[in-house]
Amino acid sequence: MSVDWTPERIEILTQLWSEGIATSEIGRRLDVTKNAVVGKVHRLGLPKRQSPIQRKPAKKKKAPEPEVITMDKLRPGMCAWPIGDPGMPGFHFCGGKSTEGKPYCEPHCEQAYVRNVKEDKNAKKAAAAAAAAKAKAKAK
């Protein structure tokens, strides 16, 4: 098994790969499995081969579906920011963690109380100041 991917081994790997050598062959050459080779190659960002292969959206392991938050899924503590048009099919909510005492998550809270300012210099200035203050507070 591979002890470490030394620069030399990576160089050999890259060289063989660029020469069009099969992963299994490279693996034999470096005494690693072909999976290790293809994994490393992919990680190094080397040019791909055999392009027309398109993998499935990954099943069999888990179901990391973002789960759309419909009305019945919406519970206290979840952001009630509406997504889509109420009454229309597929209407749902953000569902993120809402801020304490507020019906929306933080990003949507910001949107919620945005005033109808357009090209207001003061607003920009205030926003910048607020951002700076926030960053400063966070840095602490």
Added chain:
DNA sequence: CCCTGATTCGC
């Protein structure tokens, strides 16, 4: 079935 590379996911 064999080969190939691609992607995911536990470590």
Added chain:
DNA sequence: GCGAATCAGG
């Protein structure tokens, strides 16, 4: 970051 398992095309 690594690579086995798994997936997909040929």
